Amino acid sequence: DVKVTQSSRYLVKRTGEKVFLECVQDMDHENMFWYRQDPGLGLRLIYFSYDVKMKEKGDIPEGYSVSREKKERFSLILESASTNQTSMYLCASSDMRGALVDTQYFGPGTRLTVL
Amino acid sequence: GQQLNQSPQSMFIQEGEDVSMNCTSSSIFNTWLWYKQEPGEGPVLLIALYKAGELTSNGRLTAQFGITRKDSFLNISASIPSDVGIYFCAGLRTGANSKLTFGKGITLSVRP
Numbered sequence: 001d002v003k004v005t006q007s008s009r010y011l012v013k014r015t016g017e018k019v020f021l022e023c024v025q026d027m028d029h030e031n032m033f034w035y036r037q038d039p040g041l042g043l044r045l046i047y048f049s050y051d052v053k054m055k056e057k058g059d060i061p062e063g064y065s066v067s068r069e070k071k072e073r074f075s076l077i078l079e080s081a082s083t084n085q086t087s088m089y090l091c092a093s094s095d096m097r098g099a100l101v102d103t104q105y106f107g108p109g110t111r112l113t114v115l
Numbered sequence: 116g117q118q119l120n121q122s123p124q125s126m127f128i129q130e131g132e133d134v135s136m137n138c139t140s141s142s143i144f145n146t147w148l149w150y151k152q153e154p155g156e157g158p159v160l161l162i163a164l165y166k167a168g169e170l171t172s173n174g175r176l177t178a179q180f181g182i183t184r185k186d187s188f189l190n191i192s193a194s195i196p197s198d199v200g201i202y203f204c205a206g207l208r209t210g211a212n213s214k215l216t217f218g219k220g221i222t223l224s225v226r227p
Binding site for chain 1: 118148156157163203205214215219
């Protein structure tokens, strides 16, 4: 079974703090993704990565950065946390099916509250 | 980005009933996925559909990839209380760098 783990289930930070959210997958997947989930807005893609040291912006990258130094690990960084970044953050990974991106598998999520 | 259409936002059914959920788009997708999310957890993949017209079952769940490639449905038969959760559809287009497009989800409640 695919396993995607996230470093924290719940996190409380203060405005202006630098926040690191870590995600690890154990299936040697090529692709990793970070989403945030908010009521009424569904899942929105922040950043994704198709290879080590590679990153691409998703739909809402502002205020975030990412790092992928190793294939199994994808980190989301909030350089200076703000209250509007309070949200549920979901990491996902997927393999390639031939030349195509395959099904995404999600981690359990990190509920971040910024005070 | 574009979202898939799922409605209604919430559904309330009696235990033992069957329920059907639809997901539609104005664009064509090459893969349709159905996920379930329980409170405080990440989405869990239920069924993946890769071919137009494909009908796939997973226990009491059945999903179909629409012939037009613009829709998919999920059926849950003989619902039980643990079926409660948010059901998301997601679509994927051809391309090595393609991204998932999600519906906003349907919250299912099951009355015992």
